[in-house]
Amino acid sequence: MSFNEGASLDTSQVTGGGGGRTGAVVGGGVGGLVILLISLFLGGGSGGSTVDLNDILTGGTQSGSVDTSQCKTGADANRDDVCRIIGTVNSVQDYWKDALPADVQRQYQDATTVIYAGQTQSACGTASNATGPFYCPSDQRVYIDASFFTELTSKFGADGGPLAQEYVVAHEYGHHVQDLLGILAKGQDGKTGPLSGGVRIELMADCLAGVWANHASSTKDASGNTLLKPLTDADIKSALSAAAAVGDDHIQSTLGGGRVDQESWTHGSSASREKWFTTGYKSGNLNTCDTFATNDL
Numbered sequence: 001m002s003f004n005e006g007a008s009l010d011t012s013q014v015t016g017g018g019g020g021r022t023g024a025v026v027g028g029g030v031g032g033l034v035i036l037l038i039s040l041f042l043g044g045g046s047g048g049s050t051v052d053l054n055d056i057l058t059g060g061t062q063s064g065s066v067d068t069s070q071c072k073t074g075a076d077a078n079r080d081d082v083c084r085i086i087g088t089v090n091s092v093q094d095y096w097k098d099a100l101p102a103d104v105q106r107q108y109q110d111a112t113t114v115i116y117a118g119q120t121q122s123a124c125g126t127a128s129n130a131t132g133p134f135y136c137p138s139d140q141r142v143y144i145d146a147s148f149f150t151e152l153t154s155k156f157g158a159d160g161g162p163l164a165q166e167y168v169v170a171h172e173y174g175h176h177v178q179d180l181l182g183i184l185a186k187g188q189d190g191k192t193g194p195l196s197g198g199v200r201i202e203l204m205a206d207c208l209a210g211v212w213a214n215h216a217s218s219t220k221d222a223s224g225n226t227l228l229k230p231l232t233d234a235d236i237k238s239a240l241s242a243a244a245a246v247g248d249d250h251i252q253s254t255l256g257g258g259r260v261d262q263e264s265w266t267h268g269s270s271a272s273r274e275k276w277f278t279t280g281y282k283s284g285n286l287n288t289c290d291t292f293a294t295n296d297l
């Protein structure tokens with residue numbers, strides 16, 4: 001298990017989504033809003049799932065909401081997927097808070113993660129288990145369906161290790177870092193394919209997840225405590241299995257009927273995603289993550 005059992009989790013960095021908080025929170029002009037999802041593996045589009053997992057996950061609170069109050073310590077993060085999301089959000093933000101100003105002279109701003117069940121509203125449209133985890137630049141929030149990690153293993157084929165899940169969270173915060181650095185728009189060239197801006201942005205987020213992984217066990221929270229234990233080879237194997245599981249070629253061949261069409265790629269091949277996570281993990285430096293500087297992706 002990867003968290004130090006006695007570490008404290010900070011639930012103020014997440015919200016349980018759903019319920020009565022679905023009003024328009026973005027001032028003005030919602031009608032003209034461009035739907036922009038920076039997801040883990042899909043270009044966007046919600047599938048209109050009507051499955052409400054709420055009762056299973058939370059025992060009957062408001063539709064779409066998830067109770068995070070039971071997440072208090074690292075031991076909770078080791079036993080429970082929702083608590084693991086919270087612990088990872090804490091660690092990733094602790095890391096970038098120090099690294100961003102040191103490396104590129106930009107201040108880090110916290111981003112809230114919305115952990116929801118079934119579906120909830122974002123400024124980028126409806127979040128559901130059909131969209132998968134994503135970062136919404138319009139409200140600067142990360143959206144993760146509490147049940148996604150089950151799918152990551154059962155549907156996409158990642159192994160069930162904790163770093164497989166933590167990689168997902170760190171990838172989405174990689175998009176937030178890109179947003180803060182003003183480079184997220186480079187992925188919006190409207191093109192797809194192995195060398196498209198979108199794929200480069202995704203592979204960079206994988207690399208940034210790797211950078212965090214490199215520093216995870218030395219990153220301290222505000223009280224000077226570390227959340228995560230040193231990573232093992234098995235942990236890294238888990239992260240790579242998740243990166244490979246969400247590669248475009250793997251998804252097309254396993255879920256899309258077997259035909260691999262490179263020109264429609266939005267996130268990069270399994271091999272590329274593993275490669276860029278590894279690049280970030282080995283260097284521990286975001287300056288090695290410039291996926292726009294090479295065509296050898």
Ligand SMILES: [Zn+2]
Binds near residue numbers: 038039041171
């Ligand atoms: Zn992504």
